[in-house]
Amino acid sequence: NAGVTQTPKFQVLKTGQSMTLQCAQDMNHEYMSWYRQDPGMGLRLIHYSVGAGITDQGEVPNGYNVSRSTTEDFPLRLLSAAPSQTSVYFCASSPLAGGPNEQFFGPGTRLTVL
Amino acid sequence: RKEVEQDPGPFNVPEGATVAFNCTYSNSASQSFFWYRQDCRKEPKLLMSVYSSGNEDGRFTAQLNRASQYISLLIRDSKLSDSATYLCVVNDAGGTSYGKLTFGQGTILTVHP
Numbered sequence: 617n618a619g620v621t622q623t624p625k626f627q628v629l630k631t632g633q634s635m636t637l638q639c640a641q642d643m644n645h646e647y648m649s650w651y652r653q654d655p656g657m658g659l660r661l662i663h664y665s666v667g668a669g670i671t672d673q674g675e676v677p678n679g680y681n682v683s684r685s686t687t688e689d690f691p692l693r694l695l696s697a698a699p700s701q702t703s704v705y706f707c708a709s710s711p712l713a714g715g716p717n718e719q720f721f722g723p724g725t726r727l728t729v730l
Numbered sequence: 731r732k733e734v735e736q737d738p739g740p741f742n743v744p745e746g747a748t749v750a751f752n753c754t755y756s757n758s759a760s761q762s763f764f765w766y767r768q769d770c771r772k773e774p775k776l777l778m779s780v781y782s783s784g785n786e787d788g789r790f791t792a793q794l795n796r797a798s799q800y801i802s803l804l805i806r807d808s809k810l811s812d813s814a815t816y817l818c819v820v821n822d823a824g825g826t827s828y829g830k831l832t833f834g835q836g837t838i839l840t841v842h843p
Contacts, residue, residue: 651833656738658817658835659774674830706773717762717821719831721773 618642622707622722629697629729637692637725639707646712648690649674649719650682652703659706665690666712697729733757736818736834743841747808751837753801753818761829762821763794765803767814768836774817777803808841815839 623638641648649664651674661674665684679701681693690709694701704726708719736753743749755763763780778785780792780801791804801818818834 649830656835658734659833661830661832664830717764717779717831718776719774721775723773 620707620709620720620722622705622725624725625723626726627728629694629727631698631729633697635694635697637694637705637707637727639690639692639722640688641690641707641709641720642688643709643720644687645709645720646687647719648684648707648709650680650690650692651706651708652676652701653706653724654703662692662705694727699729701727702729703727732835733822733832734818734820734834736837738835738837740838740840743808743839745808745810745841745843747841748804748806749808749839750805751803751816751818751839753803753834755799755801755818755820755832757820757822757832758796758799760799760820760822763792763801764819764821764831765790765792765801766817766819766833768817769814774833777816805839808839810841810843813839813841 620641646667650662651659653659660676663682665671706724707722710719734755765777766774767777768774780794784793789806793802815836817836820832821829
């Protein structure tokens with residue numbers, strides 16, 4: 617099992633550009649989520665999904681879109697990048713039963729917006 | 731007030747020391763509690779769950795005080811390899827059946843020879 621994979625590992629964007637961060641898991645987990653991690657802020661939930669076709673907003677959803685067309689994939693789209701979106705982005709997955717307690721994280725994408 | 735609050739540290743301790751981290755949470759309806767560990771520039775990983783009766787895993791002991799809304803992690807006989815950031819995590823059901831995790835900002839631990 618590859619677990620949770622994320623691409624790219626690093627990305628530099630200019631203000632206003634759009635891009636998609638990819639996330640995939642091969643553990644057949646229903647629950648998938650996206651977090652951003654900023655110094656002194658901890659991980660903050662952006663969007664999450666409890667299954668294919670179902671997504672919902674987290675704590676900081678503005679400027680981001682998600683979709684879940686398959687159980688395996690949960691891409692995060694930045695619509696028009698802003699310097700405030702410079703961060704480390706983590707995708708995570710877990711079984712749904714019992715709640716998203718042990719989340720398995722991908723290695724992260726380090727994004728810089730100039 | 732932050733939903734989950736930790737002392738960010740850093741804690742600098744010698745090998746063999748005992749160190750304790752504290753965490754408070756604001757939502758009295760929170761259902762589940764965890765400690766995650768994050769190594770530098772890596773992803774977080776589950777260290778241990780925290781049960782109401784307290785639980786131990788080797789050198790690590792976690793305790794929960796629901797009345798005071800307080801979680802703790804005790805590390806005995808610290809090793810160099812314990813150097814990491816320790817994240818306090820709370821599962822808030824938020825009216826759903828599956829909940830969502832809220833992370834504290836983390837406590838940095840450095841163990842030195």
